[in-house]
Amino acid sequence: MQIYLPIAELPISVLLVLGLSGAVGFISGLFGVGGGFLLTPLLIFLDIPPAVAVATVAAQVAGSSMTGVLTYWRRRTLDLKLGGVLVAGGILGTIFGVLFFNSMRRLGQLELVITLSYVTLFTTIGGLMLYDALRSALRVRAGRAVRLRRIAGTHPWWMGLPWRMRFHQSQLYASIIPIVALAVTIGFIGAVLGVGGGFILVPALIYFFRIPPAVVVGTSLFQILVTMTGATVLHAVTNQSVDLVLAVLLLVGGVVGAQFGGRAARNLDVGAFRLLLALLILAVGLRFAIELFIAPTEPFSVVLPESAR
Amino acid sequence: MSRVVRLFFTCAALFALPAEAETLIVSVSSHQIQISSNYTGDQITVFGVVERDGRTVARADPYDLVITVRGPPRMLIVREKERLGPIWINRTQRRFPDNPVYLTVSSNRPLDEILGAEAARRERIGLANAQRLENSGLDLDASTTRFHNGLIRNLSEKGLYAEEERGVTFLSPTLFSAPIEVPATAPTGPYEVEIALYAGGVALARESTSFEVVKTGIEQRLASGAHDSPLLYGLATVALALFFGWLASVVFRRD
Numbered sequence: 001m002q003i004y005l006p007i008a009e010l011p012i013s014v015l016l017v018l019g020l021s022g023a024v025g026f027i028s029g030l031f032g033v034g035g036g037f038l039l040t041p042l043l044i045f046l047d048i049p050p051a052v053a054v055a056t057v058a059a060q061v062a063g064s065s066m067t068g069v070l071t072y073w074r075r076r077t078l079d080l081k082l083g084g085v086l087v088a089g090g091i092l093g094t095i096f097g098v099l100f101f102n103s104m105r106r107l108g109q110l111e112l113v114i115t116l117s118y119v120t121l122f123t124t125i126g127g128l129m130l131y132d133a134l135r136s137a138l139r140v141r142a143g144r145a146v147r148l149r150r151i152a153g154t155h156p157w158w159m160g161l162p163w164r165m166r167f168h169q170s171q172l173y174a175s176i177i178p179i180v181a182l183a184v185t186i187g188f189i190g191a192v193l194g195v196g197g198g199f200i201l202v203p204a205l206i207y208f209f210r211i212p213p214a215v216v217v218g219t220s221l222f223q224i225l226v227t228m229t230g231a232t233v234l235h236a237v238t239n240q241s242v243d244l245v246l247a248v249l250l251l252v253g254g255v256v257g258a259q260f261g262g263r264a265a266r267n268l269d270v271g272a273f274r275l276l277l278a279l280l281i282l283a284v285g286l287r288f289a290i291e292l293f294i295a296p297t298e299p300f301s302v303v304l305p306e307s308a309r
Numbered sequence: 310m311s312r313v314v315r316l317f318f319t320c321a322a323l324f325a326l327p328a329e330a331e332t333l334i335v336s337v338s339s340h341q342i343q344i345s346s347n348y349t350g351d352q353i354t355v356f357g358v359v360e361r362d363g364r365t366v367a368r369a370d371p372y373d374l375v376i377t378v379r380g381p382p383r384m385l386i387v388r389e390k391e392r393l394g395p396i397w398i399n400r401t402q403r404r405f406p407d408n409p410v411y412l413t414v415s416s417n418r419p420l421d422e423i424l425g426a427e428a429a430r431r432e433r434i435g436l437a438n439a440q441r442l443e444n445s446g447l448d449l450d451a452s453t454t455r456f457h458n459g460l461i462r463n464l465s466e467k468g469l470y471a472e473e474e475r476g477v478t479f480l481s482p483t484l485f486s487a488p489i490e491v492p493a494t495a496p497t498g499p500y501e502v503e504i505a506l507y508a509g510g511v512a513l514a515r516e517s518t519s520f521e522v523v524k525t526g527i528e529q530r531l532a533s534g535a536h537d538s539p540l541l542y543g544l545a546t547v548a549l550a551l552f553f554g555w556l557a558s559v560v561f562r563r564d
Contacts, residue, residue: 002349003347004344004347004528006524006528006531006532009494010493011348011493047467059547060550062547062554063549063551063553064554066550066553069554070554070555070558071558112399115398229550229551232543232547233540233547234543235543236543236546240535240536240539240542242542242543244535244542244549245346245531247546247550248553251553252553255554255557256557258557259557293396293397295392298459298462299459300388300390300459300462300463301388301463302385302387302459302463
């Protein structure tokens with residue numbers, strides 16, 4: 001069954017979109033990431049114009065993170081205070097990101113910047129996480145304890161910087177300087193790559209701040225909810241590229257998929273959880289690397305200006 | 310205007326007539342393609358008749374017909390990937406202003422059998438010639454042709470450009486019809502249909518008509534809503550998204 005998308009201006013198979021968004025929603029619910037970093041490239045692969053894909057995925061991510069936020073809120077595993085600090089930093093980073101995005105577009109190198117960032121970011125983060133997950137898995141097998149939580153009285157130097165703040169829910173007492181810096185970086189990357197940034201935020205909060213994973217996921221979803229809601233409205237106002245019909249299809253698949261993902265997450269042990277996320281991120285990074293290193297069969301590509309569609 | 314001058318023009322017109330002895334009468338099966346929510350592309354039939362009057366000389370060669378359909382013009386950017394160290398990146402790009410996004414050239418037999426390459430260029434027949442490249446200004450040089458060929462390959466791959474060597478059927482020596490495929494990805498806007506008649510490589514007549522592709526119903530309302538009141542559209546989308554999210558958390562709630 002095909003349906004015509006009014007803004008993307010092409011017909012698309014309803015079942016295909018539902019299946020894809022369901023699968024990505026499952027991953028999103030499982031890992032507490034937005035899933036935009038998977039869904040956007042998939043939609044572009046289906047010939048949906050990149051601007052429409054980015055903007056519509058933002059709406060979908062807002063919807064599915066809403067479900068997650070409500071669930072974690074009821075379970076009281078959502079740190080609103082930490083979330084607020086992350087949102088404030090994220091907004092600042094988004095502004096820098098948009099400025100950088102526009103200057104790169106003027107220079108005509110935007111596509112290269114995006115591909116290179118995807119490759120470096122995804123392979124680095126994925127590789128590091130894979131290494132770490134494998135190492136701790138080996139430790140578990142050797143019978144030694146996994147040191148995920150902080151040992152009382154010790155903390156990395158960045159948490160001891162000035163302006164320390166207490167985050168009860170996250171069991172964290174740390175300087176807000178590294179937290180805001182992290183949020184700014186993620187807002188920046190998110191604006192440039194058109195992704196929510198959950199896939200960076202979640203591991204960063206776990207590894208650098210040793211916040212309990214359950215709280216990290218809820219808080220990360222909260223940050224994604226706020227930024228993606230803003231991003232959807234901004235995309236709609238600035239380039240009219242939000243496709244309502246596509247958004248509804250993605251939402252239906254996404255929210256249902258996220259439910260099952262969220263349930264699966266509770267039956268999954270931490271080690272396997274990290275290993276899977278690492279492999280997933282690494283796979284996306286390698287996918288982009290292949291595009292960069294393999295000689296293209298067709299060196300020419302045609303760009304339809306978005307306003308022309 | 311003096312009588313002498315008027316007489317001169319009348320005579321000139323009379324003498325000019327035999328050269329345009331054939332006339333084309335053409336039409337399209339529909340002047341409007343409507344995009345509704347189950348739209349998956351459409352087909353338009355161009356049909357017509359070659360009309361000869363009493364003065365028409367008998368032709369030694371049979372008629373040939375070339376039908377060119379041009380979609381709405383857009384600014385297209387073509388990029389070329391080049392090797393830089395170990396990686397492949399887009400290094401150069403060319404702009405093609407006012408280039409049709411959709412283009413089909415249908416004929417009753419291969420174009421090179423109908424007319425010569427030089428004539429095809431002059432008369433804008435064929436995918437490579439249908440769009441004149443002179444208006445791109447300083448961009449025009451030898452490599453422009455390479456980029457233009459890349460553009461044609463890319464859009465042909467997407468089904469937006471096509472050359473149909475047997476696309477025109479003569480039902481009788483003078484009656485013809487040609488189906489024109491309009492894929493679902495073809496842009497909305499006016500489409501210009503140009504029909505050129507040849508015999509033995511000589512252009513005999515040219516006629517044009519048009520049709521348009523428009524969105525209707527809910528498709529049209531959503532598209533115009535997105536453009537006319539973007540803030541409202543954006544807020545509505547967000548509200549809908551958050552509602553779906555809330556609904557899911559209620560439906561799937563287990564505690």
